[in-house]
Amino acid sequence: MTDTDTKALLPAGLRDLLPPEAAVEAGVVERLVSHFAAFGYDRVKPPLIEFEESLLAGTGAATAMQTFRVMDPVSQRMLGVRADMTIQVARIATTRLRNDPRPLRLSYAGQVLRVKGSQLRPERQFSQAGIELIGVDTAAADAEAVVLMAAALQAVGVADLSVDLNLPTLVPAVCDELGLTEAQRADARRALDQKDAAAVADLGGRAADLLGALLKAAGTAEHAMTALAAIALPAAAAAERDRLAxxxxxxxxxxxxxxxxxxxxxxxxxxxxxGVSFSIFAKGARGELGRGGRYMAGLGNGHGFEPAVGGTLFLDTVLGVTPRPQPRRRLYVPAGAGQAERAKLAAAGWTVIAGLEPVEDPMAEAARLRCGHAWVNGTAHELAS
Amino acid sequence: MTDTDTKALLPAGLRDLLPPEAAVEAGVVERLVSHFAAFGYDRVKPPLIEFEESLLAGTGAATAMQTFRVMDPVSQRMLGVRADMTIQVARIATTRLRNDPRPLRLSYAGQVLRVKGSQLRPERQFSQAGIELIGVDTAAADAEAVVLMAAALQAVGVADLSVDLNLPTLVPAVCDELGLTEAQRADARRALDQKDAAAVADLGGRAADLLGALLKAAGTAEHAMTALAAIALPAAAAAERDRLAxxxxxxxxxxxxxxxxxxxxxxxxxxxxxGVSFSIFAKGARGELGRGGRYMAGLGNGHGFEPAVGGTLFLDTVLGVTPRPQPRRRLYVPAGAGQAERAKLAAAGWTVIAGLEPVEDPMAEAARLRCGHAWVNGTAHELAS
Incomplete structure (x- = not known):
């Protein structure tokens, strides 16, 4: 069987994590979640599937096209396999934990599935870890989410971080103030998404001036805030700029x-x-390590909404820039040693590879089993390399 | 909203783990998998979904009725959501890791979904952790799987363990030797499953004698092995008895x-x-903590089969008998402290609950946020309880 055959065993966008990657990923997830916990973010674990209408309620609507559905023979209702965990955590916050004091800090880690990958991210299963800070709408809360995500990445050894801050509601606020038509808004959005200054200029009038100035403001935080300060923004947009500052x-x-x-x-x-949103990058990373921002948490439908800010880390990208832990040393212990002896060696830090039957040459057997040492006469003998 | 309303947010058999349960479960899983790793079981992580035909190949056929299916718009083929991880790990062992030296030791942890719960286990999502020892067919390998599973449970603090060993191939071997018809075998199986000695006696002839004696042999290991030794078993069945011994x-x-x-x-x-199979129980547990046994690993279909023994732990049951870790102490740190100060307190073992805005009475705010201490003037003040 060729390696291509082996890969074809799985559908496109899905993969097996093999040793040591699976253990490294699990270790990094636990360290991230421990970091979140140290700052008061308590872990919750929603199920992999739930009623479609819960998964797609409120902000979940954005994941509708990405969600695998199955019919539930028990309830005779449609279930969705989660494509994102934020909506689930928001559901927990606004229902089960609705009586907990605010701000409510929650964390999560788990797998999500998507119907289709994108060109940039062909994967269809993601390992995510993240946080939600629910019940407050302040700059301090926005900042806490950004800082905690970045600090957690630093805690697992990711270096050279950068954070890009965005204001996705700023352009709509400007368009509202200018009274643009739907068609004009769509043109403006397309021109801005393509960072096409000429097309923005073609919008003409005050839209061209204001949106052109916003486009040019992108850059380092110093440059951007200086440039934004110089723009005569309408009141609602100016308030957003001040919050960002x-x-x-x-x-x-x-x-x-x-x-x-x-x-x-x-x-x-x-x-x-x-409100304020963000993406986190690191030197050498394939794409963004995580993203987040301000949103309204809740299912609607009588359960109410609460202001929230949160963020998600994408483990596949994070792992690409996380230093690998030193692997434990493998020690071949020939058959006949008891569990007590093996347990003592494991407690001393060895990975104990027990022989299941007697062998003539323990050193050769150790080598065959990819051990660096063999336990012979009560001593760990290092193999010649 | 009543608590019943809240529960009805999720389909039957699915649930949210809330604080602190979600963190406790994750911690126990990591400790179990670390224990497995210390004895050479390397973690793998297969995807949540894969081609139905892979999931249901070989031993996976047993899970066919329990598997959620979805249509894959990318491959236009049916996918299954895993109802068990053993078949996935066996697939990895016999394909991607086919060139790794044997015995191959692998571990896993993750979520599985079932279409329907049972009366005994109404849950439809399970958290599992387990091991597979692949490529050897010896009593030493069988014993290693049993010992490792039990020792891992002891390592996370589960006390008063008992292991029930079984020989599911013994009765079929006896029936083969006796030349029973299909109908007679079905009668015998039903009688034995119901532990119905009278019905076994009704089978008549040598079947009644042999199967009746096997039924009476159940009990402590000493009793069972003495009783089994006294039965004049046919050769194939006697070989199984010897392996069990x-x-x-x-x-x-x-x-x-x-x-x-x-x-x-x-x-x-x-x-x-x-071959030899087993279930693990503990005093006070709701049901079995785990189970496992010998099987043939592989997809078939040109990829071959290998002898294997493995076992799975059911985290929901395990958590019911695992001692809870001491929770970290929560410290309210009023707004204005910098990240450096908060990080230092977290590193010192506090769970740091940052204030997001100034408050008049930090002690009252700490109490509202369920903290036992407040950080005032550079000191952790304990709240009066």
């Missing part, structure tokens, strides 16, 4: 070593966000 | 504090097993 100041103070950039017209992937 | 001797030596029982006619849930 507050968040930036708090994040800068708490993350002195992290590069901060601002793109005030970035919108993609932030469709359901209602 | 070898496994028992090895397990007894390695697990001196664990109660061992033998039920030579137990068959339920071991449909695909080909």
């Amino acid at each position: 507050q968040v930036l100041a708090l994040v800068r103070a708490d993350l002195p070593g992290v590069t901060l950039t601002v793109d005030p017209v970035e919108n993609r992937g932030f469709e359901y966000h209602t | 070898q496994v028992l001797a090895l397990v007894r030596a390695d697990l001196p504090g664990v109660t061992l029982t033998v039920d030579p006619v137990e068959n339920r849930g071991f449909e695909y097993h080909t």
